[in-house]
Amino acid sequence: MKFKSIAFALAAIAAVAAKAPASAADLELLEAGKLQVATEGTFPPFSMRAPDGSLDGLEIRVMTEVAKRLNLTYTPVLIKWDSLLVGLQADQYDVISASMDITAERQKKVTFANGWLESGGRIVVQADSPIKSAADLKGKTVGALVSSTFAKIAEDKGATVKGYKAESDAMQDLVNGNIDATITDSIAGAYAIKNAHMPLAMTDDFVSRIQKGFAIKKGKPELVKAINKALADIVADGTYAKLTVDLIGFDPAPKEPIQSVE
Template identity: 75%
Template sequence: MKHQIIALALTAAAAFSSHVAASAAELELLQPGKLLVATEGTFPPFSMRAADGTLDGLEIRVMKEICQRLDLEYTPVIIKWESLLIGLQADQYDITSDAMDITAERQKQVVFANGWLESGGVVVVAKGSAIRTPADLKGKTVGALASSTFAKIAEDKGATVKGYKAETDGIQDLINGNIDAEITDAIGAGYMIKSANMPLEVLPDFVSHVQKGFAVKKGKPELVKAVNKALADMVADGTYAKLTTDLVGFNPAPKDPIKSIQ
């Protein structure tokens, strides 16, 4: 009887072990039990450092919750914006959490999980600036994140674009008077100006409306499916709102999320 119990226990343990391994393989992870997540860590309120030095922000909180629901260890990989998709294709991480706009062009390169946040581009200027509408950007020097949709919008408005590796660098240049305006994300801009009491203002007219997406390398449908379910569940049960509202003052979950295209 004792031997039978031991045998059954070993069988159960083996079955459990194979189930865990199978689950990791089914999610197409680079490392079993871990979700390697690319983030800049320098774009408040999406990603930033808390007082104790740990990562915090909208994307960090949402992605950590997703990992918890998938029973995975959240493993951040700090990387510059311009290298995000290059590193993803090179299998340096499983997914990006950086505040990346879902666009038709990017959907040709990667698969986005369902849109996780809705925002838009705005023009930020110094208080008292003569620039009052996006049309006033023509002929001006405008800062934007390098290789971003905001840089393209600035070009389309007839501005000379100065690209930055980090949004905060552009904002600092604007404060110093080195550029005339900055096009950036409405949520990020509002947070930075309010929290640091900057002498800047956000113009009321949006230059774009976008949804942000978590990017995954093509060929990982199960990982995308799992992230989508975890995200939908946390929105439905109110966890998403609790995690995000205290940072930006409202719930930025899209009412009609852009769906994944596998």
Template identity: 70%
Template sequence: MKLKTLFVALAAAALLPFANSAQADDKLELLVSGEISVATEGTYPPFSMRAPNGELDGLEIRVVKEIANRLGLQYKPVLVKWESVLIGLEADQYDIISDAMDITAERQKKVTFANGWLESGGRIVVRKDSEIAKPADVKGHAVGALVASNWASIAEGLGAEVKFYKAESDAMQDLANGNVDAIITDAIAAAYVIKVSNLPLKLVDEPVSSIQKGFAIKKGKPQLTAAINKTLGEMIADGTYAKLTSDLIGFDPAPKEPILTLTE
């Protein structure tokens, strides 16, 4: 073999792994090869927020970063306001939305959701010494809830005497001070506040409502959706998901029966 021919052959062999990598990325239907761009707000703890060092942190940030790492992709966060997040996805400004988005029938008409990655919903929060152990126990008790919220309607439906608040932080503090007997709010938000504030509060085990959150993907990207579903399932199975999330809220919020991707 001539020297020139040998050089060309060796160069081609050296480039082969990179060619295969690019081909693999193409199969994932990404906007930029080797990179997954993810829409998030960055201002919604504990899902997406700033750590003390200024870097993005939160439940969705940790989970998507790990998915990206296992797929051999660079994680690129794109800070987007909630009201324009779906418009940006349709306009190919990013690959997926993490943004603590609830899976709803109406949204499923517009986007493809990966399998539900987190379960939340309404939970009753009480003081640690409370005798309220289940939703029915709040009947006749003073229960705090945000003004014009679904939580207030649920409390009224349970027969509670509802006290309205403009801010959840005020409701939590009033509960700790004994000014109400319980509050109803989002399970994940409450768990985070209890953990970081060390308030003498706890969540009642039985939820009063349930919702799952999913990563939204533009329709027509089955390979990307399948890759995320497979990787997320592996993370939950090997315990990585629980480690990443429990550190922030004190428990594993993985859905026991996740809402599965609808086939297009």
């Protein structure tokens, strides 16, 4: 009986330890028990406000579940797009969940967790616009997020780029006729047009195909490893699909996620 009691006690201790929050040192966190995550909070359907005022969206749902799998408290940090990477390097948060494309240039500055969503750039225009494809952008004024891959694409197509700090501002400027088009993420564009009932349309062609990643400051291999495992588990057990399909109508998980590069 004595040995059974000891065995039960050890099992109970192990169970508590398994559920205990990871220490800051274990996962290279800024604060023990918390996963501090940078998000814009203004880019539907990736990040937005629910009717009750709480944060919602694809990245919010997925990252909240990641934190849960790591036994950490999801702690959002709202920040503008053009300050995201600066804040990460300054240790203002542990990870960026904001809708960031994985590019070779960005991989030199940060480590991305394995790709968590696949999408691409699409051109958004007014419903009666003569712009039908990327070939029609030359000489036009095109809106895009400042410092984004979409701004570079518009420039390469011969357009004059007008920079914005929020995608929603570019979409509204387009509705008002202040720009000829905007380039945005295909998922975000479709969601905005449908749910905001905007008199806009997307051209048929994609200007890019990309995967989005959660950005982490270089030198944190344990945090990267932990997030990658949580993401893989979420996809494998069907949780990812449950979190995303009701927002956009399909499962955007990459079939072949881009792998982390330290």
